[in-house]
Every structure is written in C-alpha cells, then in structure tokens.
Amino acid sequence: MYSTIKNITIETSSFCNAECIICPNSNPKYKRKAHLMSLKDFENTLKLFTNLSSISLCGCYEPLSDNRLPQIFDIIKKINSNIDITIFSNGSLLNDKIIDLLLNTKNVESIIFSVHGYSCELYSKIMKNLDRDTVYNNIIKLLNKRNELRNIDPKISVTILRLDLNSHEFKEFKEFWKQQKADYIHTFELMNWNNKVDKYDNLIDKPKLTTRPCPMYEFPMVIDAFCNVVRCCYNLHFSYGNVFEDGIDNYLAKKRLTNTYPDWNCIKCDGWKI
Numbered sequence: 001m002y003s004t005i006k007n008i009t010i011e012t013s014s015f016c017n018a019e020c021i022i023c024p025n026s027n028p029k030y031k032r033k034a035h036l037m038s039l040k041d042f043e044n045t046l047k048l049f050t051n052l053s054s055i056s057l058c059g060c061y062e063p064l065s066d067n068r069l070p071q072i073f074d075i076i077k078k079i080n081s082n083i084d085i086t087i088f089s090n091g092s093l094l095n096d097k098i099i100d101l102l103l104n105t106k107n108v109e110s111i112i113f114s115v116h117g118y119s120c121e122l123y124s125k126i127m128k129n130l131d132r133d134t135v136y137n138n139i140i141k142l143l144n145k146r147n148e149l150r151n152i153d154p155k156i157s158v159t160i161l162r163l164d165l166n167s168h169e170f171k172e173f174k175e176f177w178k179q180q181k182a183d184y185i186h187t188f189e190l191m192n193w194n195n196k197v198d199k200y201d202n203l204i205d206k207p208k209l210t211t212r213p214c215p216m217y218e219f220p221m222v223i224d225a226f227c228n229v230v231r232c233c234y235n236l237h238f239s240y241g242n243v244f245e246d247g248i249d250n251y252l253a254k255k256r257l258t259n260t261y262p263d264w265n266c267i268k269c270d271g272w273k274i
Helices: 039-047 069-079 096-104 120-126 132-148 167-179
Strands: 007-010 054-057 084-089 108-114 155-162 184-189 221-223 228-232 235-242
Touching: 039 069, 069 096, 096 108, 096 132, 108 132, 120 132, 132 155, 155 167, 167 184
Parallel strands: 007 054, 007 221, 054 084, 084 108, 108 155, 155 184
Antiparallel strands: 221 228, 228 235
C-alpha cells in the first residue's frame, strides 16, 4: 500500500479507434497488442494507493471506447468519492448516453479533447479514421448540454498540436472554440514519443534546438493497460515493473541522470527539447 502517490494516469485498455499521424498508433512497428485491463485489476490497482486525489484516464488509447465506463466510475467512487477524474479523448465516440454519463458523474472534473485540425482536409490527414464534422458536433453538443444544465464541471478543453501542417489554422481554431464557449483552448508542442512517431521530422512546426529539464519526468505515475508502471505518457515501452508482481519501488527510487533527459532510455525522446 502506498500513501505518497496522490495522482496517477491509467489506461483501462490499449485500444484506440484512431491512427493519428502524431501518435505511435499509426506506426505498425510500435502498435501494441489489443488488451483490456480487467475491472478487478483496475480496482486492485487503485487500492494500492491509499491517498489518491486525482486520476487521469489517459495514455495511448481512447477512454470513451471502453463501454465499461460506468463501472469504472463506480469503482473510483467506491475507492474514494472525492477523487477527481480527468479524461483525455478524441471526441469521436461521444453520444447522448456518454454525454449524460459524463455530465451526471460528480467527480468528472475535466475533459480534454485532442482536436488537431480545423479544416476537414487537414483534420482527416492528421486524425486518421475519424470524421472532423462528427467530432466537432459531438463536442459542441456536450458543451451546449452542460451549459443548458448550468453545470460548472466538467471543465472542457480543446487542444491542438503545433505542426507544420496546421500552424496556419490556429487563429480560426481558437476563434471557433471560443465562440463555442470551451473553457480552455490550448496549443501544445508535438513530442516524438521517444522516437516512435513515423516521419516525425516532417511534422514538426520548427526544429527543437534548446534543452530543458524534461517536463514529463515529474508528471503523475503512469500505469498502462497491462498494469505496468511506464516511463510517462510518451514512453509506454519502458517499464519500471508490474504493479502487482514488482511493486513500485523502482519507480519511487528513480533519479534524474542529468538536468535534461531523465534516464538513458529517454535520450531519443525530445520531450526535453524546445
């Protein structure tokens, strides 16, 4: 049992319905096998951490593709009814049933939508397998329903990665979502997922020339769908060990090797560059 860990990021499956060009899911060399974390393992994983204050459903997967979401919320509530839940989603699977679930689950504090294009043409190039208009309409429907109910939460964010492809659309993107009353609109730099994004150098908006302390190293613990404690959301191929078989001592003992990249297996990553 661990009382020092207050925030975790966890996957409930390894499945995503998209193959976005900014993610390893579009690279056959690094695509993971399909796996669904059992609800028992999910619950037992959470029980290991006795002082959790927040959980993010996030990773290299689509949380809304897991049709057990009501049970997942129930488990979190049973563990601790005060745990805040953040969900990262591409928005493609939102429907009336899921919208009602999200708006009526007290602890869903934040939903962050990855929407990496404004025009239909660019969106289709970047967010493969998804339909731009469907996604936009889904998020707008969620926003409208939340505002009709006069709910404060969940806070709804839309994000766009800075790419060479889409940089000319940022102004329209921000203006559009501002009009839709999204709570937050963010642009983020593209990371190379520890060198696993295909044709990464052709995607970035500008070369990264300056080093910095890796911002991901201090992020909440990340547990993948296989119950492994992994390096971070952008390096799911390095594991500190399985939470049940190995515990988390290796994770707790981690130390930065340098002020920039944390460890030897982070050298190919550019999360410590800007």
